[in-house]
Amino acid sequence: MAGRRSLESLFAAPALLFAAFVVVPLAALAVRGWQDGEVLARLTSPFVLQALRLSVLTSTLSLLLSLALGVPAAYLLARVRFPGRRFVALLVELPMVLPPTVAGVALLVAFGRRGVIGSLLSDAGVELAFTTAAVVLAQLFVAGPFLVRSLQAGFEAVDQTYEDVARTLGVSDFRTFWRVTLPLAAPALASGAVLCWTRALSELGATLIFAGNFEGRTQTMPVAIIAAFESSAGLSGAIALSLVLLGVALALLLAVHLVQVRRWSAR
Amino acid sequence: MLVRALALLAAATLAAACGGASTPAPASSATAQALSGKVTVFAASSLTESFKAIGAAFQKANPGVTVEYNFAASSALATQIDQGAPADVFASADTANMDKITAKSLADGQPAPFARNAPVIVVPADNRAKIEAPRDLAKPGVKIVLAAADVPIGNYARQVIDRLAADPAYGAAFKDATMRNVVSNEANVRAVLTKVELGEADAGIVYRTDAAVSGTKVRTVALPEAANVIAVYPIAILKATKQPEVARAFVAFVRSAEGQQMLRTTGFDPAP
Numbered sequence: 113m114a115g116r117r118s119l120e121s122l123f124a125a126p127a128l129l130f131a132a133f134v135v136v137p138l139a140a141l142a143v144r145g146w147q148d149g150e151v152l153a154r155l156t157s158p159f160v161l162q163a164l165r166l167s168v169l170t171s172t173l174s175l176l177l178s179l180a181l182g183v184p185a186a187y188l189l190a191r192v193r194f195p196g197r198r199f200v201a202l203l204v205e206l207p208m209v210l211p212p213t214v215a216g217v218a219l220l221v222a223f224g225r226r227g228v229i230g231s232l233l234s235d236a237g238v239e240l241a242f243t244t245a246a247v248v249l250a251q252l253f254v255a256g257p258f259l260v261r262s263l264q265a266g267f268e269a270v271d272q273t274y275e276d277v278a279r280t281l282g283v284s285d286f287r288t289f290w291r292v293t294l295p296l297a298a299p300a301l302a303s304g305a306v307l308c309w310t311r312a313l314s315e316l317g318a319t320l321i322f323a324g325n326f327e328g329r330t331q332t333m334p335v336a337i338i339a340a341f342e343s344s345a346g347l348s349g350a351i352a353l354s355l356v357l358l359g360v361a362l363a364l365l366l367a368v369h370l371v372q373v374r375r376w377s378a379r
Numbered sequence: 380m381l382v383r384a385l386a387l388l389a390a391a392t393l394a395a396a397c398g399g400a401s402t403p404a405p406a407s408s409a410t411a412q413a414l415s416g417k418v419t420v421f422a423a424s425s426l427t428e429s430f431k432a433i434g435a436a437f438q439k440a441n442p443g444v445t446v447e448y449n450f451a452a453s454s455a456l457a458t459q460i461d462q463g464a465p466a467d468v469f470a471s472a473d474t475a476n477m478d479k480i481t482a483k484s485l486a487d488g489q490p491a492p493f494a495r496n497a498p499v500i501v502v503p504a505d506n507r508a509k510i511e512a513p514r515d516l517a518k519p520g521v522k523i524v525l526a527a528a529d530v531p532i533g534n535y536a537r538q539v540i541d542r543l544a545a546d547p548a549y550g551a552a553f554k555d556a557t558m559r560n561v562v563s564n565e566a567n568v569r570a571v572l573t574k575v576e577l578g579e580a581d582a583g584i585v586y587r588t589d590a591a592v593s594g595t596k597v598r599t600v601a602l603p604e605a606a607n608v609i610a611v612y613p614i615a616i617l618k619a620t621k622q623p624e625v626a627r628a629f630v631a632f633v634r635s636a637e638g639q640q641m642l643r644t645t646g647f648d649p650a651p
Contacts, residue, residue, distance in 0.1 A: 226578045241579045242522065242562035324524070324563025324574070342455040342566060343529040347462065 138358065145355045154352035162328050163336035164356060170244060170332060171312035174251035175259075178308050182259040183301075187289070189260070190267035201264070207257045215253050216321025223249065223322070246323035247330050251312035259308040266300020267293065306368055310361065333357050415443030418625040419465060421456040422448055423472035423531065423612065424567040425496065425586045429645040430470070430633075436641065437632045444625055452530040452567035453477075460485060460617065467620040468629055470612060472496070472568075472586075473531035477613045487620070490613035493634050495648035496586045498535045498608055500600040501575050501593070508581035510600055513543055516582055517556035524571050524580035527564040532571070535608050536584035542606040572597070586610065588646040611651060 145151040154160060188194075189201050207215055223230040223240045230240060240246045270293055278288040294301070316334035323330040325339055333353055340349030422430050427450045434446035449456065449466070453476040460466050460480055469486070470493070471477040477490050502510045508521050516523060526533030544554035565571045568585050575583040576596040590599045614633060616626045632638050639649050 220577065220579065224577060224579050239522075242524075320566070325527070325565065326561070326563050330563065338566065339527060339564070341458055342452055343527060346458050 141351060141354055145351050148348050150348040151352045154349050160352055163331055163333045167313055167333040170247045170251060171309055173248045174255055174312045175309045177252050178256040178259045182256055186260045186263035187267055189264045204257050204260050207254050212254050212317030213321060216318035219250060219253060219318060219322040242324045244329055247319050247332060250318035250322050251315045254315055254318055255308045255311035258311050259304040262300050262304030266297035270296040310364060414441045414625055414628055416622045416625045417445045418467045418622050418629050419447045420468045421466040422450055422470040423453045424450050424569045425472055425589055426470055428592060429642050433633060433638050433641050437629055454529040466617050467622050467626040468616055470614040472610060472612055474613055485618055486615040487618045490615035492611050492650045493614045494612040494642050494650060496588055496610040498539050498584050499587045499590050500582055501585055501590050501597040502582050502600060503575055503578040504596055504598060506598060510582050513602060517553045521560045522562045522581045523560045524563045524565055524574045524583045525561055526568055526571050530567055532568040532585060535610055538608045539606050591646045
């Protein structure tokens, strides 16, 4: 017991240091925003609002696309034993550990005008680079895997006897999935969706390379932070944008925690 | 045995260090051999090749000196310096961003112009959009990439477009149509160049020296004399430097005949 207490006191210093390291910069951002009148003025500037609107639009679209493609993918990875399944699962996870700039270059090489697929699209009159669609694709690439990974684990944790019971009662496969499997995996779906959406919201590297930077079209919040930092708007513009994103992240985190607390207390 | 060896080694190191410190450096003598230390140079992206070459020559002439670079858009560098980034020397691609530094009294003395450059239109080698003259920038569907307006080359590019529009043969409609064709405002000149090289953009405006770096990957489209903008590059020592002597020597080297010659071989014009 005494040994454990000495361990705890030994760990207290680095733990506090780490907590301070995380909290201090974010607090500095808030304080600086509070003190700098220019920051407050910029919070509601068209530059910020336009970027916010584009960010919300693109990250929501990429979440919807991730759901449409990722739910089936996660289900197949969790339920079907096909050759090379582990390899495919690994490939799906790859974008999660890949630097987003690599994703940007890869997307450009594939979907750019002279790219493998992009050149075919270009012949058909569809050009993706520098468009809002490119922003969504960049986000889908880097954020989608978070949903698939989380949901795959969720599906794997669903007890298959429930599904078997439903099927023996004559319920169709699709209905079983919709009414039994998916609801049982709902917590994983929710946390995966939140992770996916926030990751899409914070996407920068791939967007800058593949979609470029144009106000109202490809300039999402993170891109706007870079643009502001390097412009005459300078630091106050960057701080204003950072505060908005910090607020969104904080609100989302609180919401997730509230939901979790409710779920635990309901048990 | 090992302990004694280590102790001896430590003592020897200490003695050497003290000996080194107790020998006073020759006071303000102009001999380059006396220089030692590290100088951090914040330089415009367009200076990447020429400053690397100049740095190598400077280090060769001063074996005790190391030159480190941070290449980025001058606008980004100015913000970083303003936020206390540890820079000794700032070389900007325009006076506007240097002025941000001098206005905040961050520069030591007056910045000195050391090179000139000129914006040019570049198109991919295969020039699929068939841009043969500046006028073609306004053709519908052309994808133009510029640097952001605060980045020096972005500012110069807009000046070029303004000057063209001032010519009645082009007119204000040319400017409107051209600016409508801009699909991205990139962070620095090299990002513009890369997107043109890749063919993702049909045209971009970069410095003449950047087009030269690209070699055969891009083609340049000549600008009429009246639309030419001269980019003047100033260099300054920063007040916050802890290596004022090395910084001064580096700036002097850039402005020396040897430094100017190296800039000229990479396509820059001499200081005005």
